[in-house]
Every structure is written in structure tokens, then in C-alpha cells.
């Protein structure tokens with residue numbers, strides 16, 4: 001399991017990352033202008049003694065969207081400073097499960113984390129995958145060394161965060177009209193790959209006991225850990241063991 005590799009920066013289609021950052025900047029500007037207009041309307045209604053609930057809800061949606069996008073921009077800037085290489089393939093053709101628009105995977109040949117995006121997935125999809133990339137950089141998610149699948153730290157909160165970023169860029173999550181609708185059950189319904197993800201946060205500090213409780217039934221290798229007396233050790237302590 002790959003937890004703490006070494007490498008470089010963002011490579012590949014960096015122009016697409018620039019395009020995402022420009023779009024993100026424009027969204028922040030237009031949401032901030034919208035917030036000024038909303039505040040004027042709120043003030044007027046307060047002066048008239050009228051309810052401002054609906055306008056306040058719009059204001060809070062707008063602020064949440066700006067926060068998501070600022071978080072994304074901060075992640076991108078941190079990825080550029082990372083010692084790990086993240087390689088953007090923006091014209092990717094899926095080879096495995098059908099209906100997949102993008103993926104973030106470990107590439108055993110290059111040592112890079114490949115961020116693979118189909119042409120139609122676009123910058124909103126890139127926002128989703130770069131969110132996973134930075135989750136990896138922080139030790140919140142991981143990848144199998146074979147590069148095929150995500151590792152034991154992948155959980156539903158990782159996906160929820162990525163879908164909320166995607167939504168903040170284009171609002172395009174099937175039938176969802178607000179950020180708050182992108183919750184646990186919604187995310188599980190978006191892909192069969194998400195159906196059985198752990199419902200709680202897993203990170204590299206997660207106790208092996210916790211990983212065992214969730215994954216022990218699906219990967220017998222993990223059952224070794226509690227019997228080795230490592231139950232109170234964390235996943236990062238176990239890096240020297242192979243999963």
C-alpha cells in the first residue's frame with residue numbers, strides 16, 4: 001500500500017489546471033458580486049420589517065460555494081509545492097469499469113499519481129480528482145501499489161468532499177440542486193464503486209484495529225495485525241509491512 005512516496009509536482013496537461021484556476025477565480029468574483037446584491041436586498045427587507053429567510057439561505061449557499069472553491073485553489077497551490085508528482089492526463093479513455101469519467105491512481109511505472117480525466121469530464125471533473133490528489137498528499141486517502149485501486153483509507157467522506165468541489169465548479173451532479181444534498185446516501189448512489197466505502201474518516205493515523213474492523217472481512221491479510229499485537233498501532237506505523 002502506498003502511503004508516503006517521494007516525487008515531484010504537477011505535470012502533464014498543466015494548461016487545464018490553469019483553466020480550472022481561472023474559472024474558479026471568475027466564480028469567486030461573480031459570487032462575491034452576488035453577495036453584495038443579496039445583502040442590499042436583505043437590508044431593504046429588514047428596513048421594511050419583512051422576512052429575509054430565503055435571501056439568507058441564498059447568501060449562505062453562495063458563501064459555501066466560495067469556501068469550496070477557495071479550498072480547491074489552496075489544494076492546487078499545495079499540490080504544486082508537493083514533493084510527489086501529480087500527472088494530469090486530460091484526454092483519457094477509460095479501460096475498466098464503464099461509466100467512469102475520471103480517476104486518480106498510482107502509476108507504478110513512473111511513480112507519479114496519475115489524474116486521469118475524459119475529455120467530457122472537463123474542469124469540474126478535474127476539480128473532483130485534484131481534491132483526491134490532495135487528500136492523498138495529506139494522508140487522507142491512499143492507493144494500491146499495483147495502481148489499480150484505491151487503498152484502505154478511501155472512505156465516503158473523501159468522495160463527498162470531491163463531489164462538493166465538482167458541484168461548486170459546475171453545479172452538475174445528477175439531479176442535485178444544492179451542496180447540502182451531496183451527502184452520504186447521495187454519494188453512494190452515484191457509483192457502484194462507492195456503495196461499500198467506510199462511512200467514517202480514515203487517514204494514515206487510523207488505528208489498525210479500526211481498519212481491520214472494516215476491511216478484515218474483505219482482505220484476510222489485515223487479520224494478521226491484531227494477532228501480531230499491533231492493534232493499537234496506526235496505519236502509518238505499519239508502512240514497513242506489505243499489505
Ligand SMILES: [Zn+2]
Pocket residue numbers: 128132158159162
Ligand atoms: Zn471520487
